[in-house]
Amino acid sequence: MAFKIGSLLFILIFGSFLLARVYAVGPLVWLKRAALRGRALEGADRRELVARVQQLLPQANDGNVIFSLHRENSSSGGSKVTVISTTYYYNVFVVDGDFLWVLPMAYNKRQRSYQLGTPVRFSASDVRQVRLTGTHGKTLTFHFLLELDGRKLELAMALTPYCFRLSKYYPFTLLQEEACEKARQTAERMAFIACNLSASELEKGRLKDECGNYALYAVCASVFGLMCTPTESLIPVLACFAISLILFGVMLSKKQVPKVSAVLVILAAVGSYLMMRP
Known part of the structure; x- marks a missing residue:
């Protein structure tokens, strides 16, 4: 049990560090921003x-x-x-x-x-x-x-x-x-x-690019969910896929429909389900 919890923590910490390093997001970044203001x-x-x-x-x-x-x-x-x-x-x-x-x-x-x-x-x-x-x-x-x-x-x-x-x-x-x-x-x-x-046309292009990032984050979250599956702990798996759904909801609110990313998340969910089956 301790090994499974340690593996889960390592996956989550490593994934958070990777996202913070590549995309400059995360609690440490927010704290540093506030401290240097x-x-x-x-x-x-x-x-x-x-x-x-x-x-x-x-x-x-x-x-x-x-x-x-x-x-x-x-x-x-x-x-x-x-x-x-x-x-x-x-x-x-x-x-x-x-x-x-x-x-x-x-x-x-x-x-x-x-x-x-x-x-x-x-x-x-x-x-x-x-x-x-x-x-x-x-x-x-x-x-x-x-x-x-x-x-x-x-x-x-x-x-x-x-x-x-x-x-x-x-x-x-x-x-x-x-x-x-x-x-x-x-x-x-x-x-x-x-x-x-026009400014509105530039904004449409920006929204498409921004939602492309959300799609990438959704896929990353689903991959973390798939990686957490071997721990046999349902909560982190569901949390990861819930994050993907939330990000898809944000995309839809901006009138951008997830396509390839939705397919990848579904495949990850199916894989996670099959791995959890007895």
Whole structure:
């Protein structure tokens, strides 16, 4: 019995750690966010960043400078071992009327130092495609496909009103609500002028992407339920599949119908049932 309980705890702890590591969610993340909010209100990181940007762009100020950290997760490996890696893209954006300036940023995580690159300006005339991803209140990311000087460039502008040092890969703890709102409005105007995409159309694309994440979480929860089945304890198994159903309910409330994920969850439930049969 003790072995079964230990196995169950290991599965749940490992699964929670994996989700927190890859998707930056979980109670430890929430606690750290709350603990660092006081430092963000002090504004030391924000003032230093704005001052350094002003050396390159005099029109920069606290109301139009945005620090953007965009994370991309990728997986590699075979059927037995899968390696999940994360790539971090650092940029600083400055809103300048109907234009946006982007300053590439090189961050040294060991020394906690950074360097700003040469500013590049772009407008709606340079935009070829725009899409929106992310979550309101946390991070909204505008993905631009630009054409500058005859070459195409993919650029992500992550608008995070409250940035905090979640790990060594996060350089700042700062608040930037006003600047993020300005950047959002400018990006939406660019999307409408360049691609005839209204704010509501961008939002539809964002919802589809957000519900794709919910579908992934639902499948992960069902897999945990399947892994818990050998413990012969019904409560954690039912809890995992209940989480999947709740996530599907959230998707349906946003008018997104689960398809492939629903099939995978059903297969996991059937497998769990067959394993529990005497």
